[in-house]
Amino acid sequence: MTVDRQLISTLHTAFNGIFQQSLYADKVIQHHLHDNPHWRREDKAYFVTTLYDLVRFIRKLAYASNASEQDFWPVWQAFQLLNDKPIPDWPEMRNLSKAELLTRLDTASQAIQLSYPDWLDTLGSSQLGQQWPQVAEALNRAPGYYVRANTLKTSADALAGKLEREQISCEHISSALPDALVIQAVDKLFKSSAFQSGECEMQDAGSQQIAPLLDVAPGMKVVDACAGAGGKSLHLAALMKNKGRLLSMDIHQHKLDTLKKRAKRAGCHMIETRAIKNNKTIKRLKDKFDRVLLDVPCSGTGVLRRNPDSKWHLSEQSISDLIALQADLLQRYSQMCRPGGKLVYATCSILPVENQQQVVQFLDANPDWTLQQELSLLPGINSEFDGFYGAVLCRNELPQD
Numbered sequence: 001m002t003v004d005r006q007l008i009s010t011l012h013t014a015f016n017g018i019f020q021q022s023l024y025a026d027k028v029i030q031h032h033l034h035d036n037p038h039w040r041r042e043d044k045a046y047f048v049t050t051l052y053d054l055v056r057f058i059r060k061l062a063y064a065s066n067a068s069e070q071d072f073w074p075v076w077q078a079f080q081l082l083n084d085k086p087i088p089d090w091p092e093m094r095n096l097s098k099a100e101l102l103t104r105l106d107t108a109s110q111a112i113q114l115s116y117p118d119w120l121d122t123l124g125s126s127q128l129g130q131q132w133p134q135v136a137e138a139l140n141r142a143p144g145y146y147v148r149a150n151t152l153k154t155s156a157d158a159l160a161g162k163l164e165r166e167q168i169s170c171e172h173i174s175s176a177l178p179d180a181l182v183i184q185a186v187d188k189l190f191k192s193s194a195f196q197s198g199e200c201e202m203q204d205a206g207s208q209q210i211a212p213l214l215d216v217a218p219g220m221k222v223v224d225a226c227a228g229a230g231g232k233s234l235h236l237a238a239l240m241k242n243k244g245r246l247l248s249m250d251i252h253q254h255k256l257d258t259l260k261k262r263a264k265r266a267g268c269h270m271i272e273t274r275a276i277k278n279n280k281t282i283k284r285l286k287d288k289f290d291r292v293l294l295d296v297p298c299s300g301t302g303v304l305r306r307n308p309d310s311k312w313h314l315s316e317q318s319i320s321d322l323i324a325l326q327a328d329l330l331q332r333y334s335q336m337c338r339p340g341g342k343l344v345y346a347t348c349s350i351l352p353v354e355n356q357q358q359v360v361q362f363l364d365a366n367p368d369w370t371l372q373q374e375l376s377l378l379p380g381i382n383s384e385f386d387g388f389y390g391a392v393l394c395r396n397e398l399p400q401d
């Protein structure tokens with residue numbers, strides 16, 4: 001295989017956009033794909049997978065090639081060598097061999113070998129012990145792509161047939177995830193008629209395991225208090241068969257606006273949205289709901305496969321701020337649940353300090369709640385999907401007089 005100079009020059013520009021101008025990798029990728037419509041399918045695939053891998057492994061590649069993390073050429077050359085890809089005869093290439101790179105890496109620290117910041121490697125090890133290296137490695141792999149059949153409009157079988165007819169090959173995952181399909185050719189999905197007519201939503205198969213924890217039924221009153229753009233609200237509406245009340249809230253109106261558009265496409269007419277302006281918005285809803293979903297802001301460490309650049313943007317301080325916010329939201333927003341109702345506390349974090357430890361602290365301070373069930377999806381340990389956590393908490397009935 002020859003290496004195309006124009007493709008690699010574009011990769012270089014994209015790399016600088018991410019590492020020198022701090023642009024988000026997905027935005028940079030979208031921009032360059034748009035600017036290069038003539039690229040062949042394999043060029044596009046090489047560009048996207050290589051750029052994401054450079055982001056994932058930048059620390060390791062820079063160390064192995066004895067270069068700065070800002071220095072594209074040796075980093076890219078190390079990537080090519082370590083992945084047994086061709087090295088062109090260009091003046092930018094150094095006199096490097098794969099054996100030399102591997103020898104340097106042999107004596108590198110675990111954080112460098114796994115390509116994580118030191119502080120995150122230390123935190124991961126202290127939180128997950130011996131499981132951490134496996135989880136860290138799994139989070140360094142490219143993600144799979146999944147859709148959820150919108151059962152308000154179709155079934156997973158009918159959707160699979162329709163996607164296949166549109167040249168999007170797909171497969172059922174398991175009977176435990178009846179509405180989930182894994183798909184190839186993700187680039188074709190958004191233009192497909194199945195997607196445009198609201199018969200499916202793109203949603204990781206791990207994420208699809210959160211809404212069912214709420215054990216909703218048609219006619220219930222449910223609030224999704226950190227709804228964002230509505231991935232889980234749409235799933236809840238489908239599980240409720242569009243019957244009852246589903247209030248989707250967030251502090252950001254623009255996310256709720258996106259949610260409204262998605263809800264319209266998906267035919268989820270039961271969804272009402274409300275922006276949270278202050279604590280009064282929450283207090284007014286005290287004891288009002290049968291079910292409360294708190295899909296709280298978190299480190300996103302469970303979804304690093306999709307957002308590999310975020311491991312370089314996170315910090316110990318940002319995680320400790322998030323932990324304080326999560327505890328506060330759990331305490332205040334849980335009051336919207338009626339006695340006898342249920343709340344699901346969820347994150348896309350793999351860190352117990354954002355998950356189990358938050359729940360233990362909440363239960364210690366709130367004896368009228370009990371833990372019914374916990375789900376902890378750890379990539380590389382018990383899940384091939386993204387990392388998610390969900391705890392089902394029940395608010396005890398008030399004692400009868």
Ligand SMILES: C[S@@+](CC[C@H](N)C(=O)[O-])C[C@H]1O[C@@H](n2cnc3c(N)ncnc32)[C@H](O)[C@@H]1O
Pocket residue numbers: 225226227228229230231232233249250251252255276295296297298329
């Ligand atoms: C993990 S994301 C939610 C993802 C969403 N549930 C989904 O499935 O697509 C967390 C959301 O919490 C929102 N958020 C942040 N602070 C909040 C607060 N004080 N109250 C409610 N929502 C908040 C963020 O805007 C973000 O949309």
